[in-house]
Structures are given as structure tokens and as C-alpha cells.
Amino acid sequence: MNRERAETYLRLLAESEVRRVTALPDGSAVRQWQAPRVMLAAQALCAAGAIDDGAAAQVRSEFDLALGVRQLSRPGISPGIRPDSLLLRFQRARTTPGGTTRPAPAAPAPAASRRVVPVGQVIPGSFRGGGDLLLLAYVQTPAGARFSTAIAMAGPPGIPSGTPDPGRPAQPPRALPARPLTAVDDQGTSYQFLLIGGFRTAVLDLVPDPPHAIRWLDLLTASGEAAIRIDLDPSDPQHPPLETTVTRTATSPGEILLDGIAARILILLAGSPPRTATARPPAASNDQRAFFSDGPGNIAAALYAAGALPPASPVPGQLAGLCERVGIPDHGITAPPAADLPQPWQGMLNGYHRQPRSPLADGSWAAVVAGLPELDGVQLTVLGLNHSEPSTFMHLLACGVTPEGEWSYSRGVRSLPGLWIRDSNGDWHATRTRGLTPWKDTTTIMMWLEIVPPLQAGAAWVDVLAAAPSAQVRLRLPLRWQ
Numbered sequence: 001m002n003r004e005r006a007e008t009y010l011r012l013l014a015e016s017e018v019r020r021v022t023a024l025p026d027g028s029a030v031r032q033w034q035a036p037r038v039m040l041a042a043q044a045l046c047a048a049g050a051i052d053d054g055a056a057a058q059v060r061s062e063f064d065l066a067l068g069v070r071q072l073s074r075p076g077i078s079p080g081i082r083p084d085s086l087l088l089r090f091q092r093a094r095t096t097p098g099g100t101t102r103p104a105p106a107a108p109a110p111a112a113s114r115r116v117v118p119v120g121q122v123i124p125g126s127f128r129g130g131g132d133l134l135l136l137a138y139v140q141t142p143a144g145a146r147f148s149t150a151i152a153m154a155g156p157p158g159i160p161s162g163t164p165d166p167g168r169p170a171q172p173p174r175a176l177p178a179r180p181l182t183a184v185d186d187q188g189t190s191y192q193f194l195l196i197g198g199f200r201t202a203v204l205d206l207v208p209d210p211p212h213a214i215r216w217l218d219l220l221t222a223s224g225e226a227a228i229r230i231d232l233d234p235s236d237p238q239h240p241p242l243e244t245t246v247t248r249t250a251t252s253p254g255e256i257l258l259d260g261i262a263a264r265i266l267i268l269l270a271g272s273p274p275r276t277a278t279a280r281p282p283a284a285s286n287d288q289r290a291f292f293s294d295g296p297g298n299i300a301a302a303l304y305a306a307g308a309l310p311p312a313s314p315v316p317g318q319l320a321g322l323c324e325r326v327g328i329p330d331h332g333i334t335a336p337p338a339a340d341l342p343q344p345w346q347g348m349l350n351g352y353h354r355q356p357r358s359p360l361a362d363g364s365w366a367a368v369v370a371g372l373p374e375l376d377g378v379q380l381t382v383l384g385l386n387h388s389e390p391s392t393f394m395h396l397l398a399c400g401v402t403p404e405g406e407w408s409y410s411r412g413v414r415s416l417p418g419l420w421i422r423d424s425n426g427d428w429h430a431t432r433t434r435g436l437t438p439w440k441d442t443t444t445i446m447m448w449l450e451i452v453p454p455l456q457a458g459a460a461w462v463d464v465l466a467a468a469p470s471a472q473v474r475l476r477l478p479l480r481w482q
Helices: 003-022 036-047 053-073 083-095 253-269 286-292 295-306 315-325 343-351
Strands: 115-123 132-141 144-152 182-185 190-197 201-207 216-220 228-231 244-248 379-388 391-399 418-423 428-438 444-452 461-467 471-478
Touching: 003 036, 003 053, 003 295, 036 053, 036 295, 115 228, 115 379, 132 379, 132 391, 144 379, 144 391, 201 428, 253 295, 253 315, 253 343, 253 418, 253 428, 295 315, 315 343, 343 418, 343 428, 391 428
Parallel strands: none
Antiparallel strands: 115 132, 132 144, 144 201, 182 190, 182 216, 190 201, 216 228, 244 471, 379 391, 391 444, 418 428, 418 461, 428 444, 461 471
């Protein structure tokens, strides 16, 4: 990749957009104050590591400033822009450090300093209204100790509280513990729990930080009831070793990013039949309009210019082919549409025609724990799966990553390998981030991925496929649903 070329491209694009927007008829320029092309290009180049956050912020600030000055100078235009606001933007543009480089994430802590234990235990009646707390896995790092959990709330079948809007980040469930949760370990130390929630998923922090060697916790319940023993030293580790395949292959950051865009398009179309070129898929929110316009083409052009996408890469043509097959003809990608699509993309398209199988039972879970081989400094560990109608979630521990800014193609953290799922029924699934919580060291994050479409009954195993620039990994996870 070439950072100088990336910044030059972004500046030239911003100048072009200023001329284009201000040349529009009176009133149109006001409505297009936030030009999506500059924003998408800047965010894509940052996500691919082709430009640092400071340089991108400076270009965008200067773009806003230039556009605002042009707007104020046009006779008869009163967009409601205050001069002092423009001055503030100008000052920010002058003081934003454009040449600094975003520090690379620190290397993940050695695996020996992490402890991950499958738990798979239900704490009944933990929430007001009859909800249960499911402890899937126990995780201990130098930053502390947590349980990865799921929340099973009582409610009418098929209408779970807090059903996610596909276009918005997941919100915490409206559930409060029925009583404070406390525990005592095998050494007699007492702990309290802090619940940090996501959408029907959460982490449970132990306070204070326990020693590394505790063997069990007794969770204290209501007065007069027996304590619930949580075994943190299981005597039956997983045997035989899980099947793992590592393929050393070069994949550019731009190709991984375009693969993620394809996944998001397929996720938004999940549950609907493929559309014809005359029927545009409806965008669920304003943030998703980039999926159904020339956003993919603008992003591909920026990646080409920065050297983050090889000139001979087949992925832009494959993305163009996918867009045209699902009814997005104005994608803006200049590469000829390809007929042959990557297996995960084609598999999801085939699934739109398949007769639906029986869904997993609401509240199902599988307490499987497994680590993927390290990929370019990123270490991922699966912390279990749970199904909360209508969605299936995979819990992850990600080490060596940093939180990512919100944008239309965000996956929550950088740099997260591209992740696809193939189940024992032969069905393919995409994944999207549905919540995350950083730990004290910001390179360790616990997160939840929604598997789309959800897993169906009879899925005895899933293959987790992860793609990073240096290698691709396939990890097979056996699933024992409870």
C-alpha cells in the first residue's frame, strides 16, 4: 500500500466533490452538504490501513470548510451555516495532525497468560420477569476475569424483546438482575458481578480481579437456597483436537474489505428472494444507502488508487456480479461483472431458494470453546454459541484489535479477519458484529457476532472460515446443543 498515494487520491476526490456539489442547482447543494463519496473513501482507506485517522480527518475537515465557504458565497443561499461554525472547522483543519500514524495495536498477550474455560451453566430466575442467565465461558487475562453470557428473557414466542433493527447497532436488553450476584471462590475470596449487556448477550465482570488459579466459584443465591457451583477446572478437556486447516495465501486488505461489503449486502437481503435488475432492494436506513448506490464502486476506486487492491484482483468483478444478480445495477464498479462468485457468496444466494428447515429452539446454546491460529497479530477465540429467536450468536474473544469508528461497512474492530460460517447442513452464513465491549487493555475485546441466516436444527458442527492478508483458516467446531 502507498500512504502518499492514498492521501493524494482523497484530496483530489474532495476537490472534485466541492466543484460537483456547488455546481448543482440552488438548494440541491444544501441537501448534499454531507457528500457521501468523500466520507466513504476516507473510511474505507482507514479500514484498509492505507491512511491514518489523522490524515483522513484533516482532509474531511478541509472539505467541510471549503464547501461551507462556497455555500455562503452563493447569492440567495441560506443554508443556516453560522460563520463561527466555519471558523471552528477551519481551526480544527489547521490543528488536526495529518502526518501522524495511528499506532499499531500492541501484540496480544501470550496465550499462556489467558485462561478460557467452557462453562455451559444456566442460572435460573436471574432477571426480573423470569429471565435466566446462561454462562457460556469463563475468560481470564491480565486485565481481569469475565464470563461470556447470554440472557434468556421470558416473552411471547417469536417476538423477543429488543428485536434488532438490521440497520442499527444492537441495544442492551431491558432487563435488570432480580438480585445482586455474588460468589465465593475455593480460596474463600468474595466477589461481586458487574453485568455489561448487549442484545441478549452480555459479559459478567468479576470484582475484584481473581487470582489466576481459582478452581471454582460458588454463586450465592436467595437466602435458604443452595449455592450454585461453577466449575472452572474441568476434568474433561476437548478430545480429540479440533480439525484446523491453515492455507498460506496472499489476500490484500482491499479484497478482505470488499468481501465484507458482499457479506453485508447478502445479510441485508437474507430472507428475501434475489431481485431483478429492475427492482432495487430497499435500504433499511440512511446509513445503508451506500450499499445500494455507487458506494461499492467509490470504495473500490479508492482502494485501487492506494495500492490496497491489486489491479488484477478478481474480487471487484465478483462484487459487481453479485450486485447485478441481486438488483443493484448502479454499483459503480468499473470491473466487468463476473459470473463465478466465491463459494460463500454463491452459497448464500442458493440458500434464498432452499426450503427453510426447522429452526433451533429458542434458548438453545452450545458451550464450545476453541482458539483460531493467530492471523497477522490477531488472536480469535470462540466462546460459545446461543440462539435467541430469531437470531444465532457467536461469542468471541479478540486479542490484538482496536475499536473501529462507526460507518456503513463497519465490523466493529480493526483488524478483524473476514469471517464466514458453513454448517453441517451445507448452508453458508455471513456474520455481522452485534455488540462488543473493550477490556481494560484496548487490544482485548469481547464481541458477539450474529450468524445470518440463523443456524437451523440439526447443525451438528460449523466450519469457521477466517481470512487475513497472510493466511486463511478453517476451524471445525462440534456443536452439542442444550
